[in-house]
Amino acid sequence: MEPPILRLAGVSKHFGGVRALHEVDLELRTGEVVALVGDNGAGKSTLVKIIAGVERPDGGEIHVDEQEVKLDTPRAATGVGIHTVYQDLSLCDNLDAVKNLFLGQERTTGWWRGRAVRRGAMEEQAKAVLDSMSVRLRSFTTPVGGLSGGQRQGIAICRALVSDPRIVMLDEPTAALGITQRAEVLDLILRLKEQRRSVLVISHDLKDVQHVADRVVVLRLGTKVAEFSRGRYTSSELVAAITGAHEGVA
Amino acid sequence: MEPPILRLAGVSKHFGGVRALHEVDLELRTGEVVALVGDNGAGKSTLVKIIAGVERPDGGEIHVDEQEVKLDTPRAATGVGIHTVYQDLSLCDNLDAVKNLFLGQERTTGWWRGRAVRRGAMEEQAKAVLDSMSVRLRSFTTPVGGLSGGQRQGIAICRALVSDPRIVMLDEPTAALGITQRAEVLDLILRLKEQRRSVLVISHDLKDVQHVADRVVVLRLGTKVAEFSRGRYTSSELVAAITGAHEGVA
Amino acid sequence: MSVSATSRTPLAGRITAAFEDRLRNVPVLIVLGAIWLFFDTRSDAYLSSQNLTNLVLQIVTTAILALGIVFVLLVGEIDLSSAILSGVCATVVANYAVTSGWNLYAALAVGVLLGMVAMLVQALIIVFGVPSLIVTLGGMVVFQGLLLVVLPPEFTVNVGGTDYAKIASEHLPTSLSFVLAVLILIAYAGSRWRDIIGSRSDRTWALVSIGVIGVAVLGGVTVLTRGNGLPFPVLILGVMLIVASYATTSTRYGVHLYAVGGDRDAAQRAGIPVYRMVLYSFLILGACAAIAGVVDASRQLAVSNSSGGGPLMLNAIAAAVVGGTSLFGGRGSVWSALLGALVIGSINNGVQLLGYSPEVQFFATGGVLVVAVAMDVVITRGSLWPRRA
Amino acid sequence: MSVSATSRTPLAGRITAAFEDRLRNVPVLIVLGAIWLFFDTRSDAYLSSQNLTNLVLQIVTTAILALGIVFVLLVGEIDLSSAILSGVCATVVANYAVTSGWNLYAALAVGVLLGMVAMLVQALIIVFGVPSLIVTLGGMVVFQGLLLVVLPPEFTVNVGGTDYAKIASEHLPTSLSFVLAVLILIAYAGSRWRDIIGSRSDRTWALVSIGVIGVAVLGGVTVLTRGNGLPFPVLILGVMLIVASYATTSTRYGVHLYAVGGDRDAAQRAGIPVYRMVLYSFLILGACAAIAGVVDASRQLAVSNSSGGGPLMLNAIAAAVVGGTSLFGGRGSVWSALLGALVIGSINNGVQLLGYSPEVQFFATGGVLVVAVAMDVVITRGSLWPRRA
Amino acid sequence: GGSSGGDGDSKAGGKKLVYFMAPNTTPTRYIQQDGPDFKKAIEKLDSDIEVKFVNAGGSSATQLSQANAAISAGAKALVVVAADPNTSEGVLQAAEAAKIPVIGYENPPLKGKMFAQVVFDPENVGVQQGEYFASQVKDGALGATPVNVARLYGNKGDVYTTEMLKGQDSVLKPLIDDGTIKVVCEDYVKDWAPDNAQSAADQCLTKTQNKVGAFLGFYDGITAGVIAALKSKKVEVPVYGGQNPELTGLQYMLTGDQQDNVLKAFSVEAEAAAKITLAAINGEQPPADLVKDTVDNGGSQIPTAKLPSTLIHLEKGKDPGEAVQKAVDLGIFTWKQICTGPAASTPTCKEKVG
Ligand SMILES: Nc1ncnc2c1ncn2[C@@H]1O[C@H](COP(=O)(O)OP(=O)(O)OP(=O)(O)O)[C@@H](O)[C@H]1O
Ligand SMILES: Nc1ncnc2c1ncn2[C@@H]1O[C@H](COP(=O)(O)OP(=O)(O)OP(=O)(O)O)[C@@H](O)[C@H]1O
């Protein structure tokens, strides 16, 4: 079997008195879609933030391509090809949609013009990308702080499309989306898989999870309590693992 | 027929060049659950904010108990018995869960002690209320800025339970919630209805909508395009109205 | 149950968390201790009872003004005008109490009222939508003019030998001071009574904190009453701090204050009268400015065109920030006014005591201030290095 | 299609929206016009070509410093040390250029380098985690000491009659000034060329803005060259503003600058080197401070221990804020430095011209400042009253 | 730390501590000249004395703190230049309570007891400036009367400003009243700062369309600002009213830009203060050869040493170096210091320093 592109071993994290993650192991292979599920406060977002370089784990190791890495900063994570769509979206409210979409990966001219941004090119690509996700904006120049919840989430997701990452992490990407957009996101995940990219997706919608995920990892109170492969579990097994209904059985 | 407790007539709202709402009419009766649906950016949240006194409409009238009212400020809206759970939650990130839960409606001693807050009583009630919604916090003293997305949404919803409103508006209340909590919210809506309170709920989950709503109002691009009563519509009719699939037919 | 028992977490993490929460003031205290130690090794006189009394009297004005500024910072505003305003109020009080021979309390009431009205006017403009930096900068300039207007033609009022001067020079007898200190401690212990008998909060924690505060209060009173008793300005500052502490931590007003500073929109949506809270903060600052001005004038025995000038304004703002209050609203405590003023005052006092040349004094004052706050930052976050970005 | 055609909206709404966006500077300009009109009715000399030249020369120092401060405010930091630093840099340049007889350009390079290094040190401490208010307050005190150290024993260097003095007194010949102005206009029109031929933006809008800016630039040059040509300091300020404007609005650096100020966490998560952006802002401020100091010294024909003191620091911060830059980061433009400095300078200039007594000068200066910004607020939000809360 | 701060003998190897308390760093003379001169003078008189310098940064509150700190540190005497004489009674009371003698210096504290004080009387400085200016007007050096005069005063409300103004006005008031002098602009210069003086001069020239016959200032910093304004406009107007002096003031006399200056010899004042301080420490009376006057400072009768200040001025047809030579003779600046900047190329300097 192909070695995992991303491997976590015994990752732990505390916030003051709260144990958010406890010795979590996780593997992600090329072209694989893994879903991370769990109750509210189970530690899913914390795990994503650790892989994204936003939070630093108290203990444990992260391996990318079988090499141990220190993902101290978001730049480090981007550097090894990890792109993240955060639950809180992490948009700059004072910038417009186009600037947010390309933030940190602007299309620019050469240094001799001071790396001027190529607004025209960016607007065109933005249009195409947003269209492909059915995100409809009425103006490209309003700061995104004034956009609707779904429009904001759409922009956050589309950021993954203008970069070329090996691993995409999506933290509840469909929470605020309308029905059309939601379908587009599921489609996007499958398209990413086809392109042999790896996807780690968090969702509370178990139907969606069963639809797209090759493997489902369940967290409860910061601990990994179960892992299911596609087709090898029933909905009720999944629910039981999440809620801890048959405590000690799973 | 009983007169509506809340009636909107011809409400419009523009943001700079964007027409967010155009001549929207809406009625809400005592003990009725109305769902507001529509695509991302359709103007649902804007409508809720206008009723909540956060945004001022450019035109149109708002009647409460058949009396025209000016809902200029959130206080004015609270004054006539409207409680709102916002899509962006509107929590104070620097305060802890208990303070957020009771913000603006603290339990206090008399003025002779300077309206000291009764922390003990508040903590007890907070525990009870959060339990009833299956919101699990690990600490009552962490600022809510450090809580998970679902925990934050749970707190925002529970705020409705410590007040005694006549009208409750919920803007995508289940977006970030886990399966258990999501069920609790649907249950909450039905409980509110039993208590003869009126509920205006926004959701992208059409199954939930069909389950709880007596009436469904559909917005598209700021205009009200359809209204359905319970049992008088099919899922596909609803989807068509939202997406504008048979433009001009609905 | 909503709150699950906290699992064991690494000790370092628990300490750091506490420093950010209920032990928020401890890092500043450690820094203060370091400053004292530093100067003590360089001058024998530094930690003498006489110099400590000096120090406390020197910082009272700054601390009272900083207390008012904390309220304004907590709602996310800023102020540049209060120092000059303090001079204006002190002058008006001197005019009435000394020149016109009014009853001192009546004159004081007029002064405090003037401070509050002046701040109210500014606060109304701020609430109207003009940034507070601009309003209070304009206010500062206007009050400089006002100071010249309210001063008599000889540009000074001498208050030496009058009742006015007694405000700073009177003492509370030593015995009474101790009675008062014990009463305060009993009240504090009483307010924590429920924590002690109940199980809601950590019982050891409550007892330890009562013990520590007891030692601090009684120790402080012992040192400060070495002379003739507790100096009046210290009493004024103490009472103001205790009232402010109660109001901000235990009342509805306090919750709303932090809410407005933390997220103004969210507070407004929760039905909190945001603008009124902003006005209250400026009114409190106005009263603090007047009191600070009067105490200062009574210490200097005169008012003049330089009253309220000099480094007072920046020192008061810096004191609030050094003590841990955020410039961006919603974070900090009223004790930061005292602690910050102590840090800044201790540095200035020490540097002056050593009698270096002006250059060296400047270097030492600026350098020690930055180093002190840097130490605070390191202790609070529990790590030497920030996240790299 | 993602962007649907905008439906017709009420005119008032469209104007307000424009004022918050691409016409952001128009309200300040209206206010400036009102101030000029006000003083013009009170003094014939006010709008004379001589006084306007005076005015512009008086504000150059403030504007250059404010420009640097805009960069620091945009990343959400603040600075109190740059005014004094400008005095230190000016002194060092004077030492080398006048006392030691170095080549002026070499001395200038050393001065600018010193400004940048001094700011870099402070910025590193800020990035380490100490609030910028404290670091730069400490820096201000340290630089006061440094100024005493770098000054010669006489504490003053007179630069009158040297090359140094020419920086402020030289003029660009009138003909060359106009050539330059036209070149700038052509470059500007060229940068909007795509808007004019394409349909992406409003074509009328592009043409109108070119027209308005053309009239403003040529008119300004006409007025300012009435004497012997365009004063050098104006040229320096102009070039700095144009470069800064290009950098902040059209380059990747500019996008990142606003991102860091708008939401530091989000910017960091997008892979922007946040700390490096903060350092850049302070480096720019350091260079601006050095240039401002040199221009000021060359205008005053001397450096002394009062260089960089007085109201310069607060005026520069106020200029940035009056011009529309937010104290909380992420909002504002480099032009606010010029416009704000003009507003403040016009008030001070007018008040002095009228020859009132100091009290009245104080009242007028403070009052007009607040009224001016209040007018700006009202025009920008398109309504007299704020939301009540 | 020690338990009692009153006994400072244990400190500094048993040396007797004297604090020289400067008001701020503008004007420069206190840290630049008076302080060091005082130290030199008193240490020559008694090598057992250690002088420490503090600087109040312009704030009376700071100065009071410094006085308290000095007392804690065991000072034997305080030499005080008041940060603001009006609000320095606190310093005097603190010293009195600790039984430590205070010697007022140049801009001394008011309304309280002091051992003695040394001053160049500011009112007298004003009179000297006024008299010379009046003589120039009467001699017709400023052209036909009425002469248009622009007056720039010090910081409004300062004791020094009030006193100097009293002096200048005592001479000029009659001339103003009889129309010989027409005051076309007058303004107080905030904080005595050159840049404020410069913009005040700018505005005056604009207002009068350069029709100013003469500028009369209060101090060298103010005249320097005026001269900068004149140079930037390439307008030539005689400038009077220098005082102190600052280096720039003497340089501008050499270049002919400034007409006069009132010299206050720092070393003389410092030496006098040193002698008086020594007497105070030793428990003696103030030396009678120096302290001849008594001045009521509003709270007490203070034995006062009034030192003579000297007015120097340019004269038509004479080398300005002759006037400036007096400043050099008094040890205020050396020719090497003066002959820098714009003065370096004057004939006088070419002659003096080659
Ligand atoms: N910065 C923080 N400070 C304190 N506690 C935190 C912080 N971040 C997370 N936590 C706590 O860690 C736990 C895990 O949070 P996390 O956000 O990872 O949950 P989650 O699984 O993403 O939940 P949700 O489904 O609600 O998004 C929660 O109990 C939360 O309160
Ligand atoms: N403050 C604002 N400034 C500018 N435009 C705004 C502002 N608020 C809303 N809009 C615009 O108004 C339209 C309606 O927004 P609204 O938030 O009401 O949508 P919504 O129906 O709630 O969508 P969602 O399902 O995504 O939450 C959107 O096009 C949005 O961009």
Ligand SMILES: [Mg+2]
């Ligand atoms: Mg989460």
Ligand SMILES: [Mg+2]
């Ligand atoms: Mg919405």
